[in-house]
Amino acid sequence: MKAILIEKPDDAPKGPQTVREGQITTADLPEGEVLVDVAYTTLNYKDALAITGASPVVRSFPMVPGIDFAGVVRESADPAWKPGDKVILNGWGVGEKHWGGLAEQARVKGDWLVPLPEGLSARQAMAIGTAGYTAMLCVMALERHGITPASGEIVVTGAAGGVGSVAVALLAKAGYNVAAVTGRASEAEFLKGLGAASIVDRAELTEPGRPLGKERWAAGIDVAGSHVLANVIAQTKYRGVVAACGLAAGMDLPSSVAPFILRGVTLAGVDSVMCPIEDRREAWSRLAKELDLAKLEALMTELPFDQVIETAPKFLKGEVRGRVVVPVAPDLA
Ligand code: NDP
Secondary structure, eight states, X not given: OEEEEEEOOXXXXXXXXXXXXXXXXXXXXXXXXXXXXXXXXXXXXXXXXXXXXXXXXXXXXXXXXXXXXXXXXXXXXXXXXXXXXXXXXXXXXXXXXXXXXSBSEEEEOGGGEEEOOTTOOHHHHHHHHHXXXXXXXXXXXXXXXXXXXXXXXXXXXXXXXHHHHHHHHHHHHTTOOEEEEESOGGGHHHHHHHTOSEXXXXXXXXXXXXXXXXXXXXXXXXXXXHHHHHHHHHTEEEEEEEEEOOOSSOSOOOOOSHHHHHHOOEXXXXXXXXOOHHHHHHHHHHHHXXXXXXXXXXXXXXXXXXXXXXXXXXXXXXXXXXXXXXXXSGGGO
């Protein structure tokens, strides 16, 4: 079967990696109780880091990247799953230290799988993908800290990207007033189409800011980190909440404690990889019910498997709009 393979020569484990589309067999797949035929997978920011080698995402070589997939169970030694079950996988180190979704089959632990929710096709589930599921985890984090549509305006950074675009669509459908931050003025109409009430130029947030700024937002979802996150926190209103999930601008956080101790702002970290199964099930079940599927269609593009490697660098340049779905065996599910 075909697979994307990230490799390093045995005699130069510290040397540069190579990436190619190659052939593997079922026997090559790692251990796991459940063998899944992959119907759709996707390209996420983290897959782009893995494929380009821009960041040490891959922990062992050779590696099949792909941090998520939707497919159909072919064989299962886990009584929770049987052949024919439609499943989704996100995270758990898949595509980083365990072979992932950019292949025709994957073998994984039964505990890692979530059933494909009623009302979603495999294609729609992957249009959501890890980015969209993370967007829902961010919305849940805001809600758990008391944020409701009545709280006021919510800012979303990296709004034209994968996490951001799904977050905008979800929040707008739920009745929130969404301010979408983008570095691409050309995406303003796209973002308004997803339901953003206003567009904020990313340049307003990228420079080092004051410890406390003018109070602008009741809450925020940030995919950028660095000065962008620091400025969002500094401009969050009294007792507001910021969900932080990404590092598109950088891993650092050049902030101060002022917003936390003077305004009672909460910084809520969001991780999708090791997220407990109960939250995953809740997130996927809510995505199936609460996301406007017409909007989902508008924010996804399909990418042929043989264009995955050449497309990955676009993520690191911030050139990708919405979600990138890769059909592997679309007739399966
Ligand atoms: P995308 O590449 O699809 O989107 C990122 C967006 O961030 C870009 O489209 C761009 O949006 C914006 N951006 C790019 N560069 C910068 C910059 N220098 N400063 C500010 N904004 C920038 O990636 P995803 O949405 O898939 O992922 C976003 C982030 O979230 C990544 O860092 C990813 O690793 C992380 N992530 C974390 C997860 C977790 O479990 N915590 C799970 C999933 C993702 P625009 O052009 O609109 O400004």
